Amino acid sequence: MTDPILPLAGLRVLELGQLIAGPFCGQLLGDFGAEVIKIEAPDAPDPARGWGAAKVDGQSLFWPIIARNKKSMTLNLRTERGQAILKDLVETADVLVENFRPGTLERWGLGPDVLRAINPRLVITRVSGYGQTGPESHKAGYASVGEAKGGLRHLIGEPDRLPARAGVSLGDTMTGTFAALGTMMALFARERTGKGQVVDAAIYESVMAFMESLIPEYALAGHTRERTGPILPKIAPSGVYPCADGLVIIGANQDTLFRRLSAMCGKDWADDRRYATHDARGENQLELDEKISAWTRQHPVADVLARCEEHGVPCGPVNTARDMLADAHIAAREAIIKVAHPLLGEVPMQGVFPKLSDTPGRVDRAGPALGENTSEILAAIGYDEKAQAGLRQEGVI
Structure with missing residues (x-):
């Protein structure tokens, strides 16, 4: 029996982002078969390579998940040669995901007008704190700030204490999810129009999308939702x-x-x-x-x-990680899978979601080593070993 064709097989994605929001979009696309080429500066790799509350033998346990199914390529986009190589890659790409501060790509001569002139079918997914337009668009954006601006932080915690936060970066993963959704919408539209477009995903707006009726409750009824701890007011029990033991x-x-x-x-x-x-x-x-x-x-x-x-x-x-690893239902649903890692052995991590009946996604590999696939990718666009050696010497790759 042959494996089903993954739904995004044949889709090439260039991921220029770092940390969580942009890369989580890439993770979702890669889980369903897209070829995701993660591009990092050779002298300033993604800080997520070292992230995580705990490490094993110095190895991040965050990186194998956020970069799973991806290829790693080093490329210095601050150099003219690096920019030229990215343009070569854009010719064969379907999607480019980036989460730099707005205006960064433009300063490098890699704005949407330039990239879409090279490849009119390219979908450019731009992830940022405040969006690509508006008076605050120039600001650096982090999940914590976006969660606060979008109204979430005000609601988390006990009413007599300072606003709390969830133990994970919700604003980032919310935005990465919306970015992936917007990317798929743009690709669907491309099937009709033949043209790509720009997807603008802001952290604070992604958070606002989850705020239910909070805004009209205040605007039309004068009601401001407040922190209520573990309950929802008027929803009981x-x-x-x-319990006696938990x-x-x-x-x-x-x-x-x-x-x-x-x-x-x-x-x-x-x-x-x-x-x-x-x-x-x-x-x-x-x-x-x-x-x-x-x-x-x-x-x-x-x-x-x-x-x-x-x-x-x-x-x-109320599960902890230990509980989830021992949960029979979670195991039966393959909501936790084990992925081989060259240094860590098998790494348990979240499985692919959502589940598709005929063309489910899968995880083939954990996050790659820095530059692991650089030579392979450059060779495919015409750079021989001699040319690659020169690029390394110049610090381009």
Whole structure:
């Protein structure tokens, strides 16, 4: 049986970005078969090569994931020869992803007008903090700042403390996801028009897209959402509940689900006028959560999960990485896979998502060594060994 053709097989992507937002876009495209050529300066490689909260034998555990399925090429885009080589690559590319500060490509003579003159079918995906236009477009953009500008940071944490943050760079991965989505839309449009276009993905706007009805709630009803810790105001019960040996999440805010939860706990809460309806539970949310917590504290997590499943109440554990690695459902879904690495052996990491029934994506290799594929890529566009030696001597590659 032959492997299915990956949905993006034959698509060539030039990735000029670094750290997370732009490269996460490249990771998503590479997971589904695109040839992603990651271009890094020979004297200033992507800092993500050294990132991660923990390392093994000095090796980053972040890099094998963010750069998986990619080829690595060194190229100094600050030199005229490096810029000329990029133009050669653009001739055969379908997509160029970059997340430099706006105006950087233009200063190098590599703006969209130049690149699309070389290849009118090229899709140029530009990832930045504030977008390519507007009075703040020139600013450096980081996920933390974009999360704050887009309204997310104001909502995370306890109401009596400073805004908190998630333990991962949500703004970056949100933006990388939207950048990949925009890239696919532009490629779909190219099928009709024959022309590429520019995709403009800003971190703060990616965050704003997740803010539900926050803006009209203030503009039309004068309501400002505030930090509420582990709950959503007026949505009850739905939150984190302590057990004898850990925590669980329970979501039973619908009337039918709440009746099941009441029966599971051996209580008559569903017949109590303080909790019988959605609105009533919202008004008495804190009191109700205390009653549920008093019940869950008497039981271990496994018992609460089993009882919730028996009664049809949505419930789940608050997992750590250790828990996820031992989770039978996660294993069955191949949501964690193992990828070979030349120095680390097998590296467990997130699997490919979303799952396609007929042409699923896959991970063939972990993040490459710096410049691992430079010679191969240059040879394919006509640079022989002698020419490559000269480029190395000049610091171009």
